[in-house]
Amino acid sequence: MHITIDGHSGFCSGVINAIKTAEEWLQKEGTLYCLGDIVHNSEELQRLVQMGLKVITYDEFRQLHGARVLIRAHGEPPETYRIAKENNIEIIDATCKVVLNLQKTIKQEFEVDGAEAQILIFGKQGHAEVIGLLGQTDGKGLVISSLEDIRRIDLSRPAVLFSQTTQDSEMYRKIVEAITEAYTRQGHPELFTHHDTICHSVSNRARQLEEFARQHDRIIFMSDAKSSNGLYLYEICKKSNPNTHFVTSLEMLPSIPADSSESIGICGATSTPMWLMEKAADLIRQSQPNIHPNQNH
Numbered sequence: 001m002h003i004t005i006d007g008h009s010g011f012c013s014g015v016i017n018a019i020k021t022a023e024e025w026l027q028k029e030g031t032l033y034c035l036g037d038i039v040h041n042s043e044e045l046q047r048l049v050q051m052g053l054k055v056i057t058y059d060e061f062r063q064l065h066g067a068r069v070l071i072r073a074h075g076e077p078p079e080t081y082r083i084a085k086e087n088n089i090e091i092i093d094a095t096c097k098v099v100l101n102l103q104k105t106i107k108q109e110f111e112v113d114g115a116e117a118q119i120l121i122f123g124k125q126g127h128a129e130v131i132g133l134l135g136q137t138d139g140k141g142l143v144i145s146s147l148e149d150i151r152r153i154d155l156s157r158p159a160v161l162f163s164q165t166t167q168d169s170e171m172y173r174k175i176v177e178a179i180t181e182a183y184t185r186q187g188h189p190e191l192f193t194h195h196d197t198i199c200h201s202v203s204n205r206a207r208q209l210e211e212f213a214r215q216h217d218r219i220i221f222m223s224d225a226k227s228s229n230g231l232y233l234y235e236i237c238k239k240s241n242p243n244t245h246f247v248t249s250l251e252m253l254p255s256i257p258a259d260s261s262e263s264i265g266i267c268g269a270t271s272t273p274m275w276l277m278e279k280a281a282d283l284i285r286q287s288q289p290n291i292h293p294n295q296n297h
């Protein structure tokens with residue numbers, strides 16, 4: 001049996017920064033509030049909670065006064081910053097730079113064209129990043145989650161499309177095509193503009209994973225079920241290699257037959273810690289009677 005951990009898997013730069021920021025404050029102060037899960041991975045979250053991180057909901061945030069609160073990589077709408085100011089809350093802002101730039105671009109677009117144009121966001125309704133992006137349009141933007149949502153666009157007015165950073169590139173392309181067609185049917189294709197704002201960390205990883213999945217007999221894809229890019233990247237692996245397992249915790253690892261000669265690939269989402277994938281590899285090795293513990297590192 002041969003086990004390989006995908007070298008491109010593990011946290012993206014936005015998640016690395018948020019976790020590093022949290023760890024620095026926790027080492028200094030022993031405790032820190034975080035608005036929502038800092039990372040969509042329960043094992044990593046648990047590690048940080050043990051260090052003193054206190055994850056709070058939006059209701060709890062509204063009740064909080066004079067505290068220090070970390071904003072995670074997904075970013076927040078302006079409303080969150082307003083509440084923080086009113087409640088004398090110090091914000092530790094770990095919004096990913098890529099998301100921050102996207103928020104700024106949407107805000108500018110809305111300020112210039114907002115009254116006239118419709119701001120469309122291709123993303124998952126209710127996702128934290130999407131809420132932050134919608135906030136830049138005073139909540140007037142339209143979330144496009146599927147091809148059916150295109151019917152909600154007013155084709156007599158201009159529309160500008162952006163994407164949540166962790167969305168599926170293929171689906172984005174289909175959405176662009178369908179909206180272009182709809183405007184063309186009205187005789188005004190010029191009214192529609194679009195900006196592919198999918199993060200390279202996700203789109204590049206999708207291409208690499210396609211290749212990685214093909215190279216192995218079995219793929220163990222590790223991710224939390226709440227992770228948008230996790231679900232997307234898992235589908236990419238599954239398409240390339242039908243023998244792909246979606247694993248959310250070490251307890252869910254598939255049992256590999258003793259003395260198997262399979263080649264096993266372990267990979268994950270941008271929110272899957274490398275230590276978790278290494279632990280999974282160790283557990284699989286330990287389950288094989290004739291494999292040396294350090295083999296395939």
Ligand code: SF4
Nearest residue numbers: 012014096098165199
């Ligand atoms: S996936 Fe991209 S945009 Fe999202 S947090 Fe990671 S680096 Fe930032």
